[in-house]
Amino acid sequence: MSDIKSQVSEEEWQRRVDLAAAYRLVALYGWDDLVFTHLTARVPGPEHHFLINPYGMMFDEITASSLVKIDLHGEKVMDSPYPVNPAGFTIHSCIHAAREDALCVMHTHSLNGVAVSSQKDGVLPLSQQSLFVLASLAYHNYEGVALNEDEKPRLVADLGDRNFLMLRNHGLLTCAPTVADAFLFMYLFEAACLIQVRALAGNRELIHVAQPIVEGIREQAERVTKGLGGALAWPGLLRKLDRKLPGYDC
Numbered sequence: 001m002s003d004i005k006s007q008v009s010e011e012e013w014q015r016r017v018d019l020a021a022a023y024r025l026v027a028l029y030g031w032d033d034l035v036f037t038h039l040t041a042r043v044p045g046p047e048h049h050f051l052i053n054p055y056g057m058m059f060d061e062i063t064a065s066s067l068v069k070i071d072l073h074g075e076k077v078m079d080s081p082y083p084v085n086p087a088g089f090t091i092h093s094c095i096h097a098a099r100e101d102a103l104c105v106m107h108t109h110s111l112n113g114v115a116v117s118s119q120k121d122g123v124l125p126l127s128q129q130s131l132f133v134l135a136s137l138a139y140h141n142y143e144g145v146a147l148n149e150d151e152k153p154r155l156v157a158d159l160g161d162r163n164f165l166m167l168r169n170h171g172l173l174t175c176a177p178t179v180a181d182a183f184l185f186m187y188l189f190e191a192a193c194l195i196q197v198r199a200l201a202g203n204r205e206l207i208h209v210a211q212p213i214v215e216g217i218r219e220q221a222e223r224v225t226k227g228l229g230g231a232l233a234w235p236g237l238l239r240k241l242d243r244k245l246p247g248y249d250c
Contacts, residue, residue: 004016004064004065005064005065007078009044009045011044011045012043012044012045013064015041015042015043015044015051015179016051016064016065016067017064017248017249018041018178018179018180018234019039019040019041019051019064019067019104019179020062020063020064020066020067020248020249021179021237021238021241021248021249022039022104022106022179022182022183023039023053023059023060023062023248024059024060024062024241024245024248025183025237025240025241026039026059026106026108026186027058027059027060027245028060028240028241028244028245029187029190030110031108031110031113031186031190032058032059032060032108033108033109033110034058035053035055035056035057035058035059036088036109037088037107037108037109037171038052038053038085038088038089038092038107039052039053039104039105039106039107039182040052040089040092040096040104040105041103041104041105041179042096042103042104043069047071047077048071048072048096048097049069049070049071049077050069050070050071050072050089050092050093050096051067051068051069051070052067052068052070052074052084052085052088052089052092053066053067053068054066054067054068054080054082054083054084055082055083055084055085055088056082056083057082060245062248063247063248063249063250064248064249064250065250066082068080068082068084070084070089072093072096072097073086073093074086074087074089074090074093087145090148090149090151090152091105091107091155091167091173092105092107093152094152094153094155094156095155095156095159095173095175098156098159099156099159099161099175101175101176101177102175102176102177103176103177103178104175104176104177104178104179104181104182105173105174105175105182106173106174106175106182106183106185106186107167107171107172107173108171108172108173108186108190109170109171110171110172110190110193112190112193112194112196112197113171113172113189113190113193114169114170114171115193115197116166116192116193116196116197117166117167117168117169117170117171117172118168118169119196122137122139122166123137123166123192123193123196124196124206124208125208125209125211125214126192126195126196126199126206126207126208126209127191127192127195127196127199127209129188129191129192129195130192130195130196130209131209131213131214131217132188132192132217133164133185133188133189133192134214134217135214135217135218136162136163136164136218137162137164137165137166138158138159138160138162138164138165138166139158139165139166139168140154140155140158140159140165140166140167140168141158141168142167142168142169142170159175163175163176163185164185164189172186172189172190172193174186174189176229176230178229178230178231179230180229180230180231180233180234181229181230181231182230183230183234183237184229184230184233184234185230
C-alpha cells in the first residue's frame with residue numbers, strides 16, 4: 001500500500017492522514033468498539049467519494065494508505081486489498097448526501113455514550129462540556145441495527161442542521177466540515193456523557209446550568225477556540241499521536 005500517496009492528490013492524502021489520525025485518537029481515548037463503528041471523510045474534489053476504515057482492522061492499526069475509498073453506495077472506487085462494511089456506511093452515507101458541510105462523520109459506541117443514550121432525558125446541562133453539545137444536539141430513536149435503507153430519511157430529518165446526534169440506545173455521532181472539528185465535537189460529547197454518568201452515580205441532588213447560559217454558549221465557544229474550532233487542538237493531538245501511536249501517516 002506504500003504507493004497510495006503517489007496515486008492521489010495532495011489534498012486527498014492530507015485528508016487520509018487526518019482521518020487515520022482520528023481513528024487512532026479514538027482508540028487512544030478508549031472510545032473504540034473493536035472494529036465496529038466508523039469514521040468517514042469526503043475526498044476533496046467534485047466526486048462524491050469517501051474514505052472509510054478497512055473492515056476488520058483495529059482502530060490503532062489504521063494508516064492513511066489503508067483507508068478505503070468508496071462511493072455513496074459503499075462500493076470501492078479504488079483498488080484496495082481490504083474489505084469494507086457497506087452496512088456500516090448506511091448512517092454515514094445519508095448524512096454525507098444530505099449535508100454538504102458534513103465532510104467528516106464520526107460514530108462511536110463508547111460505554112458512557114451508550115449509557116447516556118439509554119437515559120430518557122438524554123444529555124443534561126451539568127457541565128461546561130455538555131453546554132457545547134446542547135447548543136447543537138439532536139436525537140434519533142433506535143430502529144435496530146442500521147441496515148434498513150428506509151431509516152435514512154428519518155435519521156436525516158432528526159439531525160437537521162445540528163452537529164451532534166445522540167442515537168438512542170446506540171451511541172454518539174458528530175459531523176463537521178473538517179476532521180479536526182468532528183473530533184473536537186466527539187471529545188466534548190464523550191466528556192459530557194462521562195461526567196453525567198459519574199454525576200448520576202454520586203446519588204446526590206444535581207445542579208443544572210441555567211437555560212439562558214445554555215442558549216448563549218455557542219458564541220462563547222467561538223471565543224474560546226479563537227474561531228479555529230478543532231484546528232486549535234489538532235496539531236497538539238497529532239504530536240501526542242507521534243509520541244504514543246506513530247505510523248498513522250504512512
